[in-house]
Amino acid sequence: MQKKQIKIFDTTLRDGQQCPGAGMSFENNIEYAKLAANANIDIIEVGFPSASKLDFLIVNTVAKEISNKDTSPIIAALCQLRENQIETTVRALEPLIIHQKARLHTYLPVDPQLLSALGDYGRNFEQMTLDVYNYIKIACDSGVEVEFSPEGYSRMGENFSFVTDVIRAAIEAGATIINCPDTIGGACKLQGDDYFVEKMKLHANIMEREFPDRNITWSTHCHNDFGLALENSMNAVFMGPATQVEGCFNGIGERAGNVSLEQSIMYLKKFGSQGKNQIEYETNVKIDSLQTISDFVSLNMLARQPHWPITGDNAAKHSSGGHTNAIIKNPLSYQPFDPEEIGKKISFLFGPFSGGNHAKEIIEEHGYICNEEEKAKIAQYIKDVHSERRKGITDSELINSYLDFRKPIKINNFYYAKSENENSIEISGEFFGENKKYRFTVGKDGSAFTALYNAISGFIPDFRVGKYSSQSLSEGVNSISSSKTIIEDSNNNMFIGSGEDLDIELSALKSLIDAANKMYIQKNYIQRN
Structure with a gap:
């Protein structure tokens, strides 16, 4: 089976911080970039250098501190198709250019609804196509690699030919990564031929014919407005040409957020070899770093839901008596993967549906005796004491109740x-x-x-x-x-x-x-x- 690496493009620091309430301090931005780099994330999109002096400083500092190792990630920064913004972004990334680790990411709207906001310019397809070529060429000539995104790609509608023209212009000018985003998060496989993955396949085939000597990376950037970001991102890989997935840890980002990177990475690990095309998809990411990064985002950006898949507090926590009994004997009996793979441990919360084995395990873990013949009685006593605590009790509360039970x-x-x-x-x-x-x-x-x-x-x-x-x-x-x-x-x-x-x-x-x-x-x- 042929193996194919899927590159992970982490935009937690850029798109993630555009989410209301998710902004971090300068120090936390730098710390996050180091965590992501140590986890072998392929590309880290750090920010928008032309947005403010602080954003420039963050991107430039990361570029200086995460630099010349072969294992260092590519550092990306976003800018609009404007010459002054391109110059600012190149200056921010300059420390990485010599190491070929600098990426400038730029975009142009192609969604009719987005184009309407541009007035007369939004109707001048010829000028926009020319601008794509000219500005991307300026960026490429400066020594950075360029990623181009036709913004609103999944809602291009009747603009397929225009989108083809701007992608062609971007590649002619030197762009080597074409990102096809579901910017508004409304794509669905049920759209048939209008599904953005089908359009990606058509564009990839056209560009391969026209530029047979170019090695183009096709990327996807999906938002989660209908809860389909993971499905759409993986369809772009398994059904389409994408070899790069863009997203954020914990799925943060604008509106309902981006595709969750930890979910994408674990999806590829679990199902990467189960497609119909005899290709095994894999990533270079250190799986055991996922929990640490997710916890950092939850603490410093936006709080993570307890039931969040993969890394949520409840994702490896159990309360049901039947589940607990089985997991004590076999940790994978009620887990789709071993939580220790991502740096997480299985835990138990004692609650109204817990049984004697659960109580016994906690009691013995704290150094006390709980015999087989008395475990059920002890568990019932604890539940009676906390009969109003339907959401469960802490281990400390359980032990205090156990000690009360033992009092002579x-x-x-x-x-x-x-x-x-x-x-x-x-x-x-x-x-x-x-x-x-x-x-x-x-x-x-x-x-x-x-x-x-x-x-x-x-x-x-x-x-x-x-x-x-x-x-x-x-x-x-x-x-x-x-x-x-x-x-x-x-x-x-x-x-x-x-x-x-x-x-x-x-x-x-x-x-x-x-x-x-x-x-x-x-x-x-x-x-x-």
Whole structure:
């Protein structure tokens, strides 16, 4: 099977930043360009140098910092067909010209609706064709390679002959890349012969006949207004002559955005050899860099949807009990590709549809014990605690609920009393496996705290109270009392418990129970090596 490389043209810094709210600082532009270069992106379109001094500086800085290595990407910059803009763009790219890594990208409208905005000039096809030749020749003579885009190509309508003329003029002047964009994002395969890919094939055949000695790269640049950018871009490759795909990471860009580069790259990796033409399409991009770049764009440009394909937060996150059980045994059971390929890990979110295996995995991952026979009960307990959290809970919340489940002492009511001969405490609730009322007593020299301590010692024999203290949290007779109790075991491990109550005695009792619960869980439910 013949292999064919599809070049990836990244316009995140140019078309992506034309999207409202997606602009980045100078420093972030430079950082992004380096990330893309390290990922082996073939062409990075950095900006529009004639738009502002800052845009010029960004393009020029990237041109200087990403330069002469054989593996360095081509750096592209966009400009209109105007001599002053061409000169400005060439100056911005100048550091790369000697290394043959500089590309000037220019365009001319061919869509009748776009041409109407140009007034009389938009009706003078002859002059426009002549301008394409003259201005592109100026650019080519300066030493940059030139990419030409007939803007609005997919809506050319009756202008096929005119588009043929301007493409011919661009190639005659020296352009080596012809980009055929679906600028307004309205192309669909159902258009039949009017589909832009069919027009691309016709133009590619015409130019191959007329310029047999020219090696022309055909490119596609699709917008996503109908959600068809990926399909249209891939059709231009598999059904048409395109060997370059233009887009943005996370699909950002004007209006509904451009084709997503991470989706395009993974599409080619997954289906690149499954076309009917016996060609295996591939890219040079480092797949394991995709998540990093996508995360950078999401953080610094526009937030990415959680369910975004390939790199979204939920793209490798699972909650369903059935899915979780299968994935734990085989990561690819509910994944179309291994997320680790792109630098991502499979994760799980515990929610109302999760099961015992999911809970068990999280609990054990955090170092606690969850036996097979109790996993379902524990999972149900956690779901009951968070019954209103239909969107799921964090691992931290799950572990806190697990620890609550494991507590041997859960008291609903306290009552303590003093008499001439003894002090006592009555409690109702769970106490080391039984749920009932208890009464613990101690002599007149003891306290309710001592009585409870003695009762707990029967189940945790090696613990002792280090010290405890109580303080008022505010002024006045109705202030809440906050108590802290420190207990130690025979190995001098310390556990700190806390409790609050309007009654200072009860706050102390609660802090003792809290400390005892922590010690008991540590001794009985921590995994041992």
